[in-house]
Amino acid sequence: MATSRNSYDVLIVGGGVAGCALAYGLATITSKARPKQLRIGLIERSFAEPDRIVGELLQPGGCNALRKLGLSDCLEGIDAVAVRGYCVVNDGKQVHIPYPNGQEGRAFHHGKFIMALRKKALAAPGVEGIEATVTSLLTADGEHRVYGVCATRKNSGTETKENFYAPLTFVADGCFSNFRAEVLSEAFEKPVTRSYFVGAILKDVKLPIDKHGTVALVRGSGPVLLYQIGEHDTRILIDVKAPLPSDLKQFVLDRVLPELPESVQPALVDALNRERLRRMPNSFLPPIEQGGEQSKEGAILVGDSWNMRHPLTGGGMTVAFNDIVILTDLLRTVPNFEDWACVSQILHAWHWSRKPLGSTINILSIALYDLFGAEDECLEVLRVGCFKYFQLGGSCIREPVSLLAGISNRRFLLFWHFFAVAFYALWVMFTHPRPVAVRKGGIEKQVMRRPGIEEYPWLLVKAVRVFWTACIVFGPPLWSELQ
Structure with missing residues (x-):
């Protein structure tokens, strides 16, 4: 009563x-x-x-x-720390993605x-x-x-x-x-869980760009996030696909650690020895x-x-x-x-x-995750294209990060830049050097070489598959958010 x-x-x-x-x-x-x-x-x-x-x-x-x-x-x-943008790291190369107009977040x-x-x-x-x-x-x-x-x-x-x-x-x-x-x-x-964040705290680590979150793209695993959350503490979140490996610590040491910036690696080893890795499901609803x-x-x-x-x-x-x-x-x-x-x-x-802001951030999170956590060769093409697209700078950085930062809610911009990345990825696939295995003197080596014209018929078929993959990545979350 x-x-x-x-x-x-x-x-x-x-x-x-x-x-x-x-x-x-x-x-x-x-x-x-x-x-x-x-x-x-x-x-x-x-x-x-x-x-x-x-x-x-x-x-x-x-x-x-x-x-x-x-x-x-x-x-x-x-003890909150100002966040002024991102640094994306891929194969030892990095690109600076600052928030527009000097805006700041907090960690x-x-x-x-x-x-x-x-x-x-x-x-x-x-x-x-x-x-x-x-x-x-x-x-x-x-x-x-x-x-x-x-x-x-x-x-x-x-x-x-x-x-x-x-x-x-x-x-x-x-x-x-x-x-x-x-x-x-x-x-x-029901929420859909495709991966987990595995987390720890790194002590007194120097990130590639101060007061910027770091996104490291790791082959064979999902992306790794690092951002400072206190004067001495830096959070690391490692995306691991479901189902989780039985030995998480060994997985991180073998698959993730070697691809992180060298300045981070000793602190991660120390964290693995100091504390238990914790996990959190990454869900979409x-x-x-x-x-x-x-x-x-x-x-x-x-x-x-x-x-x-x-x-x-x-x-x-x-x-x-x-x-x-x-x-x-x-x-x-x-x-x-x-x-x-x-x-x-x-x-x-x-x-x-x-809807304008919520759906933009929701769709962007799913699309970026699929690209950054590439699981097949078509997604790998899109991931490489996305990184090189950011390297172009200007509006190729300013407008996407304004969407990610929740500053802009223009869904057309999201549509425009996603498919601009897809087409640019195809251009990169046809014209940019890529690693090729060659044998010389009985020794196999990796060299950088542009595709020859004789490869174009096969690349055209692959281009159709890549573009279809881009549509599959973007379409379902867009449809779910427009309802």
Whole structure:
């Protein structure tokens, strides 16, 4: 039975990135339609500092969204490091990809950032932190509406169940969401996991370009990310295809270590001897419009519980903060959260308002991952072409990185540059020298040689296959994001 003590205007399940930002955003909304202060219950299993290997890089677009929410001071006092762009390394060569117009992102320890967000959210007017584990959503018998949650609190070694009620419940319990399927009903899609990030912390390492993330392209494995997250700490994330090898440490030593910049190698060996490699699945989950018959009334998914993209581009928090900016602004116009018809209209507007930025970052993350983690000869052609395309500089760097950084949301630019890379890769395949094995004096050597004209018929056939591969890479994520 609902009482004033356990009744709220809004419940938020999950005190992570999206949950904290949403709690603070809702606490600060005022309008003619909603002059009264909201009472918000922020439910989190544990408010202790979390320890994760992802969620440590915030792109410039995410910093801008954080500023709009009034949360930019959460980046202060946590030893956050400025990030000014990227350095992509391939076969010992590197290309500098700076953010445009001097914009900066931030990198930090995930736990420190979360604690700063929680402190800000819990200090906001009307927000109450509830340390409990949500076990189920509350629905009336035969009804399609959620009217709260059942949660378990721990008190002095004992567990007690308690119900919390609200006309609107936001589910922000992350990539391993326990309630995604229940909220979306028949529209539920399972996340697709193609690889894992294997992570460690390197101590006092010198990256190829200071205050720039490093992306190392590794043959026979996925890309490797490195970025400084503190004065002495640098995060390394190694993409490893599923299924994971039985001996991860040996895999890294044999396959990954030799292809990293020499300045990084000793620090990685030290990290492998010092700590256990940790892993995190890299999943893709396209967003499905909420508010219609396919989802339960009174419940809304936000953050990674609803939409995920490959973390290669570090765009997850940027999408989440931008989503909260748009959603909280739209909810200002809703006088009564019990009016689900009105909330449904807001969710429809939100779904399509977030599309330009969200879909751009989602599609880019999948397309870049397929290119950088090339698994066959056609993708290898595209990967080489992509690296050489970046080497052209100018708009070939400035415009793609503005999309990756969440600064621009022009999807046409993404389409244009992706297929420009594809055609340039074909040009490179026909005209640029490539390694060829030759035997001289009984010894086989690798030499660089341009394709001869006699190879052109075979290369034309291969060009068709490469272009078809490019369409397969770009088409499915584009289709999933346009729905």
